[in-house]
Amino acid sequence: xxxxxxxxxxxxxxxxxxxxxxxxxxxxxxxxxxxxxxxxxxxxxxxxxxxxxxxxxxxxxxxxxxxxxxxxxxxxxxxxxxxxxxxxxxxxxxxxxxxxxxxxxxxxxxxxxxxxxxxxxxxxxxxxxxxxxxxxxxxxxxxxxxxxxxxxxxxxxxxxxxxxxxxxxxxxxxxxxxxxxxxxxxxxxxxxxxxxxxxxxxxxxxxxxxxxxxxxxxxxxxxxxxxxxxxxxxxxxxxxxxxxxxxxxxxxxxxxxxxxxxxxxxxxxxxxxxxxxxxxxxxxxxxxxxxxxxxxxxxxxxxxxxxxxxxxxxxxxxxxxxxxxxxxxxxxxxxxxxxxxxxxxxxxxxxxx
Ligand SMILES: Cc1cc2nc3c(=O)[nH]c(=O)nc-3n(C[C@H](O)[C@H](O)[C@H](O)COP(=O)(O)OP(=O)(O)OC[C@H]3O[C@@H](n4cnc5c(N)ncnc54)[C@H](O)[C@@H]3O)c2cc1C
Numbered sequence: 001x002x003x004x005x006x007x008x009x010x011x012x013x014x015x016x017x018x019x020x021x022x023x024x025x026x027x028x029x030x031x032x033x034x035x036x037x038x039x040x041x042x043x044x045x046x047x048x049x050x051x052x053x054x055x056x057x058x059x060x061x062x063x064x065x066x067x068x069x070x071x072x073x074x075x076x077x078x079x080x081x082x083x084x085x086x087x088x089x090x091x092x093x094x095x096x097x098x099x100x101x102x103x104x105x106x107x108x109x110x111x112x113x114x115x116x117x118x119x120x121x122x123x124x125x126x127x128x129x130x131x132x133x134x135x136x137x138x139x140x141x142x143x144x145x146x147x148x149x150x151x152x153x154x155x156x157x158x159x160x161x162x163x164x165x166x167x168x169x170x171x172x173x174x175x176x177x178x179x180x181x182x183x184x185x186x187x188x189x190x191x192x193x194x195x196x197x198x199x200x201x202x203x204x205x206x207x208x209x210x211x212x213x214x215x216x217x218x219x220x221x222x223x224x225x226x227x228x229x230x231x232x233x234x235x236x237x238x239x240x241x242x243x244x245x246x247x248x249x250x251x252x253x254x255x256x257x258x259x260x261x262x263x264x265x266x267x268x269x270x271x272x273x274x275x276x277x278x279x280x281x282x283x284x285x286x287x288x289x290x291x292x293x294x295x296x297x298x299x300x301x302x303x304x305x306x307x308x309x310x311x312x313x314x315x316x317x318x319x320x321x322x323x324x325x326x327x328x329x330x331x332x333x334x335x336x337x338x339x340x341x342x343x344x345x346x347x348x349x350x351x352x353x
Contacts, residue, residue, distance in 0.1 A: 019031055019068045025318075028073075029069060032072075057183060071350060085103060098190070100130070101129060102129055102130075104129065104130070105123075106124065106125060106127070109126075117195065122140060123143050123144075124226040133190065134172070135187070149192055150166075157184050174256075174258070174281075200225035201219070237305045245314070246306050246308070248315075249305060249314075252308075255344075256284045257341060267282075284310055295307065297330075299323070300322040301315055302319075324353045327344065
């Protein structure tokens with residue numbers, strides 16, 4: 001990627017231990033201690049030492065899915081900067097590619113596309129690290145990493161050893177897994193099974209299909225899928241750009257709420273998707289707008305992005321307190337108007353809404 005900030009995991013961090021320097025929101029107070037690990041062994045040693053000393057640990061990679069309180073994090077912050085992409089398995093149809101946890105996710109996607117490997121192309125442009133993708137089962141434009149992950153290698157703080165976890169053990173769900181809101185595991189490497197094909201996985205997402213001039217279910221050249229996704233994302237402020245404050249966010253602040261069919265029936269006409277097991281998924285952005293919070297709706301130095309209703313952004317003078325105040329106003333407004341509860345998608349560290 002030509003955009004330097006898209007590769008921000010490689011940036012030399014500024015001096016000091018203010019966590020705002022390591023988050024895409026540019027918010028968060030100081031770390032108790034801050035240690036950078038470039039090898040898996042170093043990362044394990046930091047976590048082991050903290051466990052032995054009874055100190056809390058925060059693993060931070062790209063900082064693109066965390067909201068850290070203004071008081072910071074009083075324990076050990078481990079900055080994960082491990083690197084490496086290599087093929088570890090192959091059959092006639094596919095290869096298994098292992099990415100080190102600290103590898104920049106979009107570099108991994110670019111590697112797959114360049115090498116004719118299909119399965120993650122629609123996840124182009126998502127900030128952060130490869131190792132964080134299983135944490136919330138990262139997804140966009142009809143793909144999620146649960147479709148391609150075949151193993152996660154993680155240090156288990158309780159067992160005190162490195163384990164290879166199967167997809168079933170990872171417990172993937174919608175923006176969820178056993179790893180989220182759980183500091184038991186330090187993800188070290190992730191194995192993806194990618195199809196040997198110059199064509200994308202069948203396109204599922206209607207907006208993407210429209211932009212490609214394709215039908216749902218069609219396959220298109222990998223590079224075309226990647227470029228089209230990057231363009232769509234950039235138009236919504238969903239590709240990091242240091243000059244564009246609409247991208248100083250954690251991406252979507254709220255997940256799309258999932259309600260029972262009974263609750264949905266009582267809500268009246270609105271866009272929705274089946275979520276299985278008698279549940280219905282509702283578009284959080286639609287609910288937020290209809291509850292009276294348009295793009296650009298502002299708080300103290302923070303605002304809803306001018307390009308995407310789900311992104312809460314720091315305009316440069318914001319604080320975590322102000323961001324969470326804005327989130328509360330929106331959540332309460334949606335609850336009052338629709339009786340539907342919105343839940344934050346990022347991990348909240350030393351703060352709450
Ligand atoms: C502009 C923008 C667009 C986005 N678009 C999307 C999108 O389309 N889809 C989507 O799903 N997400 C999206 N996100 C959210 C975010 O990019 C992803 O969740 C990403 O995977 C987070 O990676 P990270 O390295 O920045 O994680 P961090 O923010 O550093 O960490 C997130 C959480 O994972 C934990 N963690 C991180 N690495 C490890 C590890 N190796 N082992 C154990 N725990 C770990 C952290 O402790 C923390 O709890 C977007 C964010 C932004 C800013």
